Amino acid sequence: MFRLVKVIAAVSLALGATNLQANEAWKDLGRNATEAEVAAWDIDIRPDFQGLKPGSGNAEIGEEIFLEKCALCHGDFGESNEYFAPLVLGNITEEDIETGRVAALKDPTRVRTTLMKINNLSTLMDFINRAMPWNAPKTLTPDELYSVTAYILSLAYIIEPDFELNQDTVHDVQQLMPNRNGMTWDHGLWKIDGKPDVVSKRCMKNCADSVEVISSLPDYAKPAHGNLYDQHRIFGPTRGVVYEVEGGEEPSEEVSAASEPPMDLLAANGCTGCHQVKGKLVGPGFDEVSAKYAGQADAVEYLVGKIRNGGGGVWGGMPMPAMPQVSEEQAKIIASWLAGK
Amino acid sequence: MKDKNSPTPTGVLRAAPESFIEPELVNAINKEGIDDSRRGLLRNSFAAAVAAMAAPAALANDGESEILDLQPWSGMLGNGVATNPYGQPSKYESNIIRRRSPGLAATSQADVAFTPLQSMFGMITASGLHFERHHQGWVDIDPRKHRFMINGLVKNPKVFTMDDLMRMPSVSRIHFIECGANTAMEWGNSAVPTVQYTHGMLSCSEFTGVPLSLLLDMAGYDKKNGKYIMAEGADGSGQNRTIDMDRALDDVLVVYGQNGEMLRPEQGYPLRILVPGCQGVSSIKYLRRVEVGDMRWSAKDESSGYADLMPDGMMRQYTSIQEAKSVITSPSGGQKLLSKGYYNISGLAWSGRGKIAKVDVSVDGGRTWKEARVDGPVLSKALTRFNFDWVWDGKPALLQSRVTDETGYVQPQYNALREVRGTRGIYHNNAIQTWRVLESGEVENVQVG
Numbered sequence: 001m002f003r004l005v006k007v008i009a010a011v012s013l014a015l016g017a018t019n020l021q022a023n024e025a026w027k028d029l030g031r032n033a034t035e036a037e038v039a040a041w042d043i044d045i046r047p048d049f050q051g052l053k054p055g056s057g058n059a060e061i062g063e064e065i066f067l068e069k070c071a072l073c074h075g076d077f078g079e080s081n082e083y084f085a086p087l088v089l090g091n092i093t094e095e096d097i098e099t100g101r102v103a104a105l106k107d108p109t110r111v112r113t114t115l116m117k118i119n120n121l122s123t124l125m126d127f128i129n130r131a132m133p134w135n136a137p138k139t140l141t142p143d144e145l146y147s148v149t150a151y152i153l154s155l156a157y158i159i160e161p162d163f164e165l166n167q168d169t170v171h172d173v174q175q176l177m178p179n180r181n182g183m184t185w186d187h188g189l190w191k192i193d194g195k196p197d198v199v200s201k202r203c204m205k206n207c208a209d210s211v212e213v214i215s216s217l218p219d220y221a222k223p224a225h226g227n228l229y230d231q232h233r234i235f236g237p238t239r240g241v242v243y244e245v246e247g248g249e250e251p252s253e254e255v256s257a258a259s260e261p262p263m264d265l266l267a268a269n270g271c272t273g274c275h276q277v278k279g280k281l282v283g284p285g286f287d288e289v290s291a292k293y294a295g296q297a298d299a300v301e302y303l304v305g306k307i308r309n310g311g312g313g314v315w316g317g318m319p320m321p322a323m324p325q326v327s328e329e330q331a332k333i334i335a336s337w338l339a340g341k
Numbered sequence: 342m343k344d345k346n347s348p349t350p351t352g353v354l355r356a357a358p359e360s361f362i363e364p365e366l367v368n369a370i371n372k373e374g375i376d377d378s379r380r381g382l383l384r385n386s387f388a389a390a391v392a393a394m395a396a397p398a399a400l401a402n403d404g405e406s407e408i409l410d411l412q413p414w415s416g417m418l419g420n421g422v423a424t425n426p427y428g429q430p431s432k433y434e435s436n437i438i439r440r441r442s443p444g445l446a447a448t449s450q451a452d453v454a455f456t457p458l459q460s461m462f463g464m465i466t467a468s469g470l471h472f473e474r475h476h477q478g479w480v481d482i483d484p485r486k487h488r489f490m491i492n493g494l495v496k497n498p499k500v501f502t503m504d505d506l507m508r509m510p511s512v513s514r515i516h517f518i519e520c521g522a523n524t525a526m527e528w529g530n531s532a533v534p535t536v537q538y539t540h541g542m543l544s545c546s547e548f549t550g551v552p553l554s555l556l557l558d559m560a561g562y563d564k565k566n567g568k569y570i571m572a573e574g575a576d577g578s579g580q581n582r583t584i585d586m587d588r589a590l591d592d593v594l595v596v597y598g599q600n601g602e603m604l605r606p607e608q609g610y611p612l613r614i615l616v617p618g619c620q621g622v623s624s625i626k627y628l629r630r631v632e633v634g635d636m637r638w639s640a641k642d643e644s645s646g647y648a649d650l651m652p653d654g655m656m657r658q659y660t661s662i663q664e665a666k667s668v669i670t671s672p673s674g675g676q677k678l679l680s681k682g683y684y685n686i687s688g689l690a691w692s693g694r695g696k697i698a699k700v701d702v703s704v705d706g707g708r709t710w711k712e713a714r715v716d717g718p719v720l721s722k723a724l725t726r727f728n729f730d731w732v733w734d735g736k737p738a739l740l741q742s743r744v745t746d747e748t749g750y751v752q753p754q755y756n757a758l759r760e761v762r763g764t765r766g767i768y769h770n771n772a773i774q775t776w777r778v779l780e781s782g783e784v785e786n787v788q789v790g
Contacts, residue, residue: 029505033498047639083447106654120639127641130579137577189660198761200751204710211706214790215530228675233460238676
């Protein structure tokens, strides 16, 4: 309360006000939230599972959902390292599940997966519920959430494929989380007056017996960030170092000839989660699609169908999910742009 | 220019022999490169300098054409007002932009665009150059439809519109925002060439908004059990973080203004929370909700991400404070000095625990240090600019800066930091940065031990 009074006093001073009482009229602003509004937005699931909605599911059902909505980025078994760190990768042992400490975290050669790190089951469920799938967050039903979670847990052999995950059994599973004892709050970086763990002195003279360069960029790695001359001001006390960029960023004729991409539509409909304007991401680049179909008589019609109904096999193994949320009209705008019409 | 016999695969970048460079550029480099005569140029007559130059530029005997000849801009009618209704930098500044670091992330929606610190002045970050870090892309929210809710352990859960919030008593404060993963790529070894990539997840702005303490008070938060708050975004990621109630009541702001205008969409338009001194991820963008609670939330980015792995395999959870750190921004990695002689070594210093007290600079890799001049206002949890006079003698040098903050904490060297935290923590790397100046005048990123 003392702090609050200080803030109010500071605000009053800043506003040149003399009457604190008059200022408190701001308290009339805003309104009380309705129960339905709080229920709609209060989506967080805490470590004690407060906020977890009723429902149930298992890994067998979860596998189908995962393959349809998650495997595009995470791989069929949550193993993919292509777009995000892997969810699961066989670095968790039975002993880890017993002790609640993932031993592989000590080993610098092992890839760190999500299930190796998290200490709470709620973290997995809260995040999937609020932010997944990547291009359509907050669309999973409670049952789907339980099933997808169960599938991911089963991939790490934490539960059996037919284990029924629900509001009660989550508490049992929490006791099996492989890294549940692997987090510490014992550090100085939480409180503003926390104690630093690394203590140095402000030495001014004879601070080191010898100074040796122990790391520098090898010559071949230096230009990996492009021509540094182009990343600095062209006048002033220094210049950027010149590196020639081989096979550089020449825009292909198709793209430069094409009209402006309908980025609003592409972004709003989640297209850019998997496609970018130039080059392959999860799916082919829009420029690659353009190059393939531009000029074909039925290109617009064909692409509208692909966008709305999905498909696969044209650009490799990764299927394109159906995007029914894209209206016929929107799909036509996108397809016409891709077809260069 | 492409050698068919070269083993270098297409798309790979490599340094170019000078003969491959555009003639115009060769000229510029010859003209501006390292040359003893450049020093003479400063003191002696132009004629003497011309005689010493390897590639004489077009300099008439009686002076420079830039002065002797009428320049186009001096003999023309200029552009009208509001030609650019929202002003843009000069076309000659087109190199000064945010950049991704190749290979860091596979999708631009979960990536970083780094601030070009090497080309910036003072303590304030131009809003258009503020670094970007998104976990699931950025959105542009209709502010008329944006709502901010406070719920949880409160007497009356509250809803505020932007109209409400902007009618409230407001404050403006200058603070830095540094991503917890700033300098992450350098934990194990030197990895990236310029200060844009080593330190460019860093910004400082004047923020305008409402103290969160006022809003919590209006909702009647539970003073006994409300030990924490959770802030949550309205975007697809619904990014969320736990904040200690002590901090929430101290200097945390609910902000809509940034450097005199509204927040940029990439920085959370129309509303974000600002947790001064804490890693950027705590300052949730697109803020739609604050919940008061009696336990920490263990959100994805305080567990799977943003938890610091220690050598013993334990992870430090809820690391938040950005400890004192400094970096020289000019001269810095990937630059080339023009000639021997005077340079104003300039850089930034900051601390998540308060004001900075002193900045020292070393040009011999940390053997000896001298105090730098701290410039401009020194504010709590804000970037502070420092300057240091240096005369380069043409010999190799190792430039470092070191900050001491008002708590007495001294920025560590890499060996001291690694001794405690190892090399795999990802977050909170605040080690002293070293730039090596070579005899050629080229500056590169190195680490010393």
